[in-house]
Amino acid sequence: VPNMRPSLPSWSIIPVVMAGIIAIYGLVEAVLIGNSLTPRITLFKSFLQLEAGFSVGLxxxxxxxxxxxxxxxxxxxxxxxxxxFMRMILILIFTEVLGLYNxxxxLILSTK
Incomplete structure (x- = not known):
């Protein structure tokens, strides 16, 4: 059976790319938290970074x-x-914004 919709494979990759962007957000925050760790870190700062990590992960x-x-x-x-297609993209963008807001x-929590 010939492929009736040749553009379908390229449309199908969009959710995978958006999931990868979500992972990159987490990586950026992990690098920022990791770079701010020092041997003389306060307990308050440690809990702020823990809370930032939990909020990013969840x-x-x-x-x-x-x-x-x-x-x-x-x-x-x-x-x-x-x-x-456009409806799917709009819903995917709104779910991506959840990660962007968080x-x-x-960043506010980890830089206090």
Whole structure:
């Protein structure tokens, strides 16, 4: 059976790329926290960094689940109805923003 939609494989890679961007946000925060560690760190600063790490990890977990569910359902949907592509992208962008907002919160916490 010939491929009826040759653009479908390129559309299907978008959720994977967005999940990779979520991972990069976590890596950036891990590097920032790791570089700010010193031998004479205060307990307050340690707990702020721990809280920043937990918030980054939990928000990445939630955003990753959302991107996985929306990406899977969206790819199946655009295979049947290509007009759903833009709707899938909008929902993926909103789930990506969860990670972006939280990296701002984590940066504020880890730089106090």
């Amino acid at each position: 928000s990445r977990l939630v955003a990753g689940f959302a991107i996985g569910i929306v990406g899977d359902t969206g790819v199946w949907g655009i295979a049947q109805q290509p007009r759903l 990296i701002i919160v984590a």
